[in-house]
Amino acid sequence: MSEPLLQLQGVHTHIGAYHILQGVDLTVPKGELTVLLGRNGAGKTTTLRTIMGLWQVSAGSVTFEGENIGLLATPDIAQRGIAYVPENMGIFSDLTVAENMILAARNAKRAEDMDAKRLEWVFGLFPAMKRFWQHPAGLLSGGQKQMLAVARAIVEPRKLLLIDEPSKGLAPAIIQNMITAFQELKRTDTTILLVEQNFNFARQLGDQVAVMDGGQIVHSGTMADLAGDEGLQQRLLGLSLASHQ
């Protein structure tokens, strides 16, 4: 495992009266893809939102590149090189695909200001973005919106991508496309923390895995170990890989 880029130590998060994260310890190694698995309500999305500063840390620390970012405001966290793709994709549906991308490229005022080479690379991953460049994002299909959400996160080089359930609600063919895109992304040594419920999807991408339950990390290790141990899958996730194939 390479050196950690992001570390959560004893992180607690309260949302109103609810105590959601109850001492999360999580390490995300640099240049690897870490998958956060767990059933509904385990605290996966809250973990991503807490890292992003969208929920306040009640106790514990969130360390990114050696700096505690736990109490920083969301824009400050984003400016440190962390991109977030929320579960609802966060697409600005009244804006065009181009305008969505310009917003993500913080120093670009117009499409011409964006890094053309990088943009072509993104178009290579998601050709639909080029084709529908001037179309309102609200008209895109669910899969295309998910592609736009990921494309927006990578339109500029980021140090860490936080991606929440990218396969949710997508057709199998599009999920396969998404897997190929993520594999391409992994080749660029981008660090990714991916929340996922689809174990088959996660298994094909993950280097590391952490499993959450009841607001805590109950298992962490390599994906290869978890994928090869049906008993562990059964115990942690209540399923086996065989049931997904």
Place this chain on the structure above:
Amino acid sequence: MNSPATTAIEPLPTVKPDRLPLMLLPVLALVALPLIGSASTWVTLTFAGLAMGMIIFIIASGLTLVFGLMDVLNFGHGVFITLGAFMATSVLGLMTGWTTSTSLLLNLVAVLAAMLVAMSVAGGVGAVFERVIIRPVYGQPLKQILITMGGMIVGEELIKVVWGPEARPLLLPTAFQGSILMGEAAVEKYRLISVVLGLIVFAIMTWVLTHTKVGLLIRAGVHDREMVESLGYRIRRLFIGVFVVGSALAGLGGVMWGLYQQSVIPQLGSQVNVLLFIVIIIGGMGSVTGCFIGAMLVGLLANYTGFLAPKVALFSNILLMVIVLLWRPEGLYPVGKK
């Protein structure tokens, strides 16, 4: 390079632009024509309605964006209108020689000076208002309503302290007085000027919103402010900017309204406030285009009903709001907020 998502490309559904709300304006005007009976009276009333609508739009545009960006219901917006109008009485009072001159240039300079001072003061007070009154109650709608109404009352009383409780005249400069004949219809020059000025403000606002990064951020922030922050932008700074510009525009609207009425009273803002909320609710809260159409509808309807049935005019705008909301419960152009 892989092209992993190639198979996902499907043609997009074609959606026609929603022009129905736009059609309401000519429909309303055409329905009014036979009821009024006289074409010249109709032209005069239509220009009066458009002028009134433009002024209301200038005032309400900031209010709708402030709500759209941060869900802030500012019932104190009216105080910036009153402040702008009273500043104009002071500035134009100092420039009487210029306003009574027959020179169009001197008249223009005087009015522009009054507008600039009114906008600057209203914008400056808006910045303080946001810091002292709005910021402590972000995300608390009930408290926002109460405290901004309180701010409005305090502001109104402070205006009385400075300028007195009586009505103050705000006379039109000489070159702005009188009418222009369009066929048999007499259209007041100032109403024409108001329409042109309103269109300029609308054009500038539309250009900023659609052609600049700040405008892009405002449009995105109205839709989903959390995502804008996640992209690394400080939405609160943007909101303060919009609040200050909105307050300055209210000040400008106050000058225009005062010149339209030719007198100013300390209760001006609270009187106009009701119209503003009708306009932004009709338009769809957070929508500038909706606000523009809503303002035009309110202006036209007020003038037509004022002529046809003065008693109906008292509640015609409420009636308009009810009809629009029965048709489109979220307003003419709903903003798809997250």
